[in-house]
Amino acid sequence: MEAPLPNNEIQRLQALLQYEVLDTTAEAAFDNLTLLAAHLCKTPIALVSLVDSARQWFKSKVGLNATETCREIAFCAHALLQTDVFVVPDALKDERFVNNPLVVTDPKIRFYAGAPLINPDGFALGTLCVIDYVPRQLSSQDREALKILAHQVMTQLELRRNLKVMTDTLQERQRAEAEIRKALEKEKELSELKSRFVSMTSHEFRTPLSTILSSAELLEHYQHTLTEEKKHKHLQRIQTAVHHMNQLLNDVGAIGKLEAGKEDFHPVPLDLGNFCRDLVEDLQLSLGSLHPITFVEFKEHYPERLLQEKSTLDGLQKNSSSLSLQPATLCAPLPSMDEKLLRQIFTNLLSNAIKYSCPGSPIRFELSYQAGEAVFEIQDQGIGIPLEDQRHIFESFHRATNVGTIPGTGLGLAIVKKNVDLHRGKITVHSEVGSGTTFRVVLPLNNFSVS
Amino acid sequence: MKKILVIEDEPSIRENILELLEIENFEGIGAENGQVGLQLAKTQRPDLILCDVLMPGLDGYGVLQALRQETATAAIPFIFLTGKASKTDFCQGTEMGAHDYLTKPFTRADLLNALAERLPRSPSAV
Numbered sequence: 204m205e206a207p208l209p210n211n212e213i214q215r216l217q218a219l220l221q222y223e224v225l226d227t228t229a230e231a232a233f234d235n236l237t238l239l240a241a242h243l244c245k246t247p248i249a250l251v252s253l254v255d256s257a258r259q260w261f262k263s264k265v266g267l268n269a270t271e272t273c274r275e276i277a278f279c280a281h282a283l284l285q286t287d288v289f290v291v292p293d294a295l296k297d298e299r300f301v302n303n304p305l306v307v308t309d310p311k312i313r314f315y316a317g318a319p320l321i322n323p324d325g326f327a328l329g330t331l332c333v334i335d336y337v338p339r340q341l342s343s344q345d346r347e348a349l350k351i352l353a354h355q356v357m358t359q360l361e362l363r364r365n366l367k368v369m370t371d372t373l374q375e376r377q378r379a380e381a382e383i384r385k386a387l388e389k390e391k392e393l394s395e396l397k398s399r400f401v402s403m404t405s406h407e408f409r410t411p412l413s414t415i416l417s418s419a420e421l422l423e424h425y426q427h428t429l430t431e432e433k434k435h436k437h438l439q440r441i442q443t444a445v446h447h448m449n450q451l452l453n454d455v456g457a458i459g460k461l462e463a464g465k466e467d468f469h470p471v472p473l474d475l476g477n478f479c480r481d482l483v484e485d486l487q488l489s490l491g492s493l494h495p496i497t498f499v500e501f502k503e504h505y506p507e508r509l510l511q512e513k514s515t516l517d518g519l520q521k522n523s524s525s526l527s528l529q530p531a532t533l534c535a536p537l538p539s540m541d542e543k544l545l546r547q548i549f550t551n552l553l554s555n556a557i558k559y560s561c562p563g564s565p566i567r568f569e570l571s572y573q574a575g576e577a578v579f580e581i582q583d584q585g586i587g588i589p590l591e592d593q594r595h596i597f598e599s600f601h602r603a604t605n606v607g608t609i610p611g612t613g614l615g616l617a618i619v620k621k622n623v624d625l626h627r628g629k630i631t632v633h634s635e636v637g638s639g640t641t642f643r644v645v646l647p648l649n650n651f652s653v654s
Numbered sequence: 655m656k657k658i659l660v661i662e663d664e665p666s667i668r669e670n671i672l673e674l675l676e677i678e679n680f681e682g683i684g685a686e687n688g689q690v691g692l693q694l695a696k697t698q699r700p701d702l703i704l705c706d707v708l709m710p711g712l713d714g715y716g717v718l719q720a721l722r723q724e725t726a727t728a729a730i731p732f733i734f735l736t737g738k739a740s741k742t743d744f745c746q747g748t749e750m751g752a753h754d755y756l757t758k759p760f761t762r763a764d765l766l767n768a769l770a771e772r773l774p775r776s777p778s779a780v
Contacts, residue, residue, distance in 0.1 A: 413759035417670035
């Protein structure tokens with residue numbers, strides 16, 4: 204006869220699951236208790252049985268091979284319904300169990316005594332039970348002993364659960380601690396970088412300020428002694444120093460914006476070839492023809508898709524002079540890049556090429572394409588960058604040891620690098636002192652998600 | 655005429671100091687970096703050295719240390735020119751044997767006063 208379900212069955216099942224004990228391996232703590240129970244009650248079989256929705260599962264067993272049986276035929280299901288020990292002295296004489304398969308066939312149970320395992324919230328999770336093949340009576344001492352042992356089984360289950368909770372919490376805390384440590388390290392690093400930047404910036408400003416002060420004082424105190432030429436020189440010095448500070452402010456501002464992530468990133472369809480040509484033209488205008496810059500675009504490997512789309516649109520354009528197509532549609536197949544940032548990158552690199560080479564020395568600016576990327580190369584035949592400096596040139600305020608009197612803020616390449624990073628591109632340098640320098644910038648085409 | 659060695663990597667600063675020294679009747683010698691400065695100190699035996707702290711390569715501290723190690727140059731009055739002005743830097747410098755500090759940007763008066771204070775009173779052997 205099947206035992207009725209306890210009226211708190213749903214909560215009872217939930218409580219059982221909290222212990223995460225079903226289908227786990229045998230543990231000495233429980234095996235010791237079943238051994239002791241069998242010994243005390245002098246029975247061949249003792250079990251720690253846990254009853255879930257469909258079965259009883261044995262966490263520990265003595266004298267039995269089975270690991271579980273279905274709930275309908277479980278004696279333990281009856282034991283759940285009371286707080287006291289449930290005893291069946293002779294199963295064959297008990298109408299509830301006389302036809303039970305466990306009685307009629309193996310293991311041929313005759314005697315059963317089960318003490319329910321009641322957790323601190325009052326739910327019966329299962330039993331500690333003893334079983335015999337012959338009819339028996341349970342003395343009151345044995346009954347008490349069984350209850351005490353059942354209480355111990357429950358204690359073990361509680362300890363086990365608490366240990367797991369504590370271990371999990373500890374691991375979680377350790378993980379959190381490691382992350383905090385990492386974040387602190389990063390903070391410290393950033394703070395040091397900022398502090399260094401501030402001190403270097405202030406140093407960089409003191410230099411032109413010193414020049415302005417000393418030139419102004421010389422002009423003031425020695426105006427009758429100084430030659431016209433000397434006076435002119437000092438006035439020039441003052442102005443140059445002011446320009447230098449202005450450039451410094453611009454560069455520091457640009458870096459600050461880039462670092463703070465406040466630099467707006469607006470990719471627009473851009474014809475790279477035309478962009479580069481325009482840029483070179485602007486620079487040549489402002490610098491005269493002292494430095495001939497040659498720009499070449501290699502269109503091999505220009506992304507096929509873009510070429511096809513462009514030729515389709517070109518065809519459309521030819522036949523549709525009466526249609527008013529939006530400029531955006533016409534430009535659709537072009538790569539998307541932020542024009543302002545690109546301008547910053549290549550104006551800087553080209554200016555450097557000009558600045559660090561002799562007048563008349565040629566500069567080559569090449570654009571080519573490969574596997575969804577645009578490759579820009581700027582090559583000069585200037586003073587070159589010493590190997591030792593090459594590792595540091597993208598750092599703020601770093602200037603190569605061979606720059607001599609050539610002016611510079613030391614921030615240009617730092618700005619370039621940050622811009623390249625913003626485009627998710629790469630920049631590399633090849634250089635030899637006395638021969639020249641080549642900067643190579645690789646930028647992905649069309650692979651942006653506007654943030 | 656007192657001989658002053660000016661070790662300063664920034665050309666306009668160095669030239670302006672030398673110009674001031676010349677007008678004020680000093681013999682000024684310029685060095686564009688620490689290495690050259692050290693050499694000139696040994697060969698020219700100036701009466702006083704003005705030296706920038708932050709220079710690429712051999713910095714001001716390095717120059718001072720090297721000078722103090724040779725008897726010929728150990729006693730030459732030494733004034734640091736620096737962009738930084740913290741007390742710790744000052745202490746470090748004086749511990750190493752520097753006599754004074756001038757913080758950039760320094761005035762003509764600052765410089766001339768420092769020279770007046772630090773130059774040896776007795777005529778130097780030229």
